[in-house]
Amino acid sequence: MRIRIIETWSWFVVLAGVLATSVSTQPLAAQDELPGVSLGLVYANTYLPALAVQPFVGGFGGDMIASRVEAIVGRDLRNSDQFEVIDSLPDAMVGSQVDYPLWDRLGAVWLVTGEIEVSGDGYMLTIELHDVVYREVRDRGRFRLPSQDDDDFRMSVHRISDEIVRWATGAPGMAASRIAFTMVGNDGNKEVYVIDSDGEDLRQVTDYNSLTESPTWSPDGSRIAIASYKTGVPRIYEVDRFGNELSALPAVRGAGDYVTPAYHPDGSTIAFSVFGSNSQSGIFTYDLAQNCCLSFLSGGPWYDVSPTYSPDGRWLAFNTLRFGDAVPQVMMMPAEGGSAETLSPYEYGGGGFYAAPDWSPNGDLVAFHGRIDRRGRYHILVINLDDGGRVLRQLTSEGNNEAPSWAPDGRHLVFAGERSWGFGLMVVDVTTGRLRSLLGGRRVDLPDWSPVLPPT
Amino acid sequence: MIVRRFFITVFAATLLVGACGGDPPPPPPPPQADQDSLQRYNDSVAAAEAERRAEAERLAAERAAEAERQRAVRAARASLEEMVFFDYDMSDIRDDAEATLRAKVDILRASPQVQVRIEGHADERGSTEYNMALGNRRAEAIRQFLVGFGLAENRFEIVSFGEGRPLQQGSTESDWARNRRGQFVITAGADAINPSN
Incomplete structure (x- = not known):
């Protein structure tokens, strides 16, 4: 068993410190032997350039919101895990002119400046990205922001943050996105909620006073498919993020449980599982927009569940009980059905519990969770399809961690974590291993990260 | 004492003589x-x-019989609704569950109008979506057990609640053991339950 542990950069003072501690106190050699599989916390020794945000300047009425916008942008850039963000300096120290030698002395490689003024009902924000080393403006943009009480205000600021990430790295950001998930209320019911990628603006979506499961975003971010027990048996519906019901999947296979919807990248085909219909279970697809075209992909006496499409729509990864009770495995098959191959490291007659796959938007990685050590803990795992499979990376090392979902940047995963202090939504950066808590202390589950959300 | 008895005797004799004094009235006809x-x-x-x-005795007996029948129906209903439990991550019918299910078979045979919804449940461990599949497998295992005794399959509908409706809220081994279960809801023929034999 090959184990590589690379300590993350020491200047990830808080988060990486926690991670590194847990890595060193938990001997990975105690984990189960998985033939042909390398299992361990492997993070690249990534260099992150330092980035500073100069306090945003407000002119012509823009001073009212300058610090609020600056705070959102600063946090988004920190959450991108592409930079080592230097804490803001007091206005008095920096003034309104860019002082490259000062930022250079502070170690900054990038500097973001912003200027806001009132424009019509909203604002105009001018952002500049400075290359401190070369003492020049690398990129500049002017962005319209709606008024502060507009529903799209925060998301508009997040879009600017993603633009700054793209300027500096060429990679897509994920700030302009939301996460849908389930949360258990005091009455024991489960409803769907959404929260912004930065952990703000928590909103309830469904209000069925029932069990609601498996929220999943449509590829354009305008709809959320769910499985609801509101009629007593689970059925699949589409709602918008305000909970308005848009469509209902008919019981096209007769009686049975209809669960775990997943959108095809075409946006109208939904893959889902049916259990217990004429003693037959399986994964089916149905075109919700055309209201037609039921297709049977896999199944029979076994149970296939939790389908997830590859971004090109040609493949489906899913969870299956076809090897029997207690040994669920992750498999993949062609999107139109056909022979499936096992992605998780199952050996016939052996054990192993792997579940809840999610295919990365970059197409190369599939994340899922697995029972790793003998104490029955669940951890987030990632398998790289380009490696021919079989090499698992373990991304968490503490508590229980389930149901990962990829961010649109293909780099972050949100998952349901359980720690000694309770349950919460957590985000891990697959590249650096940095971990942050998105929403703590609630009984949350089954998060699904939206695509980048276009202006409304 | 003797003197007193003498006087009573004399007095009684005097009365007798007086009564026989006149013509005796004719005796009433028999x-x-x-x-x-x-x-x-x-x-x-x-x-x-x-x-x-x-x-009254018949009614009392009838009432007693009816009360007895009602009690038997209640017992039969309780037996139909009695939960069965499963081992961790498994959908096999355990031996103790087999006895519970056999009792249901006899009642269901005697009560052809009764229909039942079988609900499968899982404990909180593992994957939430996998647990929905596991709950359905448990409900289906119960249905197949009952159908194996010749009961019509269409008398049973099944539904899985996964880990969503725990019987007990805690996270101990004994909470989990109670939450891994099959539950039974009578959906038709509740007033036509015939206790067996």
């Missing part, structure tokens, strides 16, 4: 016919009384 009707009357009263008593 009520022959009336004697019969009285007898019949008395007999009929007795018969009615007996009948009433028998009726």
Whole structure:
């Protein structure tokens, strides 16, 4: 068993410190032997350039919101895990002119400046990205922001943050996105909620006073498919993020449980599982927009569940009980059905519990969770399809961690974590291993990260 | 004492003499016919009384039988609704569950109108979506067990609640053991439950 542990950069003072501690106190050699599989916390020794945000300047009425916008942008850039963000300096120290030698002395490689003024009902924000080393403006943009009480205000600021990430790295950001998930209320019911990628603006979506499961975003971010027990048996519906019901999947296979919807990248085909219909279970697809075209992909006496499409729509990864009770495995098959191959490291007659796959938007990685050590803990795992499979990376090392979902940047995963202090939504950066808590202390589950959300 | 008894005797004799003093009145005719009707009357009263008593006894017995039947129906219903439990991550019918399910088979055979929804549940561990599959496998295992005794499959519908409806809220081994279960809801024929034998 090959184990590589690379300590993350020491200047990830808080988060990486926690991670590194847990890595060193938990001997990975105690984990189960998985033939042909390398299992361990492997993070690249990534260099992150330092980035500073100069306090945003407000002119012509823009001073009212300058610090609020600056705070959102600063946090988004920190959450991108592409930079080592230097804490803001007091206005008095920096003034309104860019002082490259000062930022250079502070170690900054990038500097973001912003200027806001009132424009019509909203604002105009001018952002500049400075290359401190070369003492020049690398990129500049002017962005319209709606008024502060507009529903799209925060998301508009997040879009600017993603633009700054793209300027500096060429990679897509994920700030302009939301996460849908389930949360258990005091009455024991489960409803769907959404929260912004930065952990703000928590909103309830469904209000069925029932069990609601498996929220999943449509590829354009305008709809959320769910499985609801509101009629007593689970059925699949589409709602918008305000909970308005848009469509209902008919019981096209007769009686049975209809669960775990997943959108095809075409946006109208939904893959889902049916259990217990004429003693037959399986994964089916149905075109919700055309209201037609039921297709049977896999199944029979076994149970296939939790389908997830590859971004090109040609493949489906899913969870299956076809090897029997207690040994669920992750498999993949062609999107139109056909022979499936096992992605998780199952050996016939052996054990192993792997579940809840999610295919990365970059197409190369599939994340899922697995029972790793003998104490029955669940951890987030990632398998790289380009490696021919079989090499698992373990991304968490503490508590229980389930149901990962990829961010649109293909780099972050949100998952349901359980720690000694309770349950919460957590985000891990697959590249650096940095971990942050998105929403703590609630009984949350089954998060699904939206695509980048276009202006409304 | 003797003196006193003497006086009483004399006094009684005096009364007797006085009574026999005049012509004796003719004795009333013997009520022959009336004697019969009285007898019949008395007999009929007795018969009615007996009948009433028998009726009351019959009613009491009937009430007792009905109460007994109701009790048996309640017991049968409780037996139909009795939960069964599963081992961790498994959908096999355990031995103790087999006995519970056999009792249901007998009642369901005697009560052809009764239909049942079988609900499968899982404990909180593992994957939430996998647990929905596991709950359905448990419900299906129960249905197949019952159908294996010749009961019609269409008398049972199944539904999985996964880990969503725990019986107990805690996270101990004993909470989990209670939450890994099959539950039974009578969906039709609840007033036509016949206790077996």
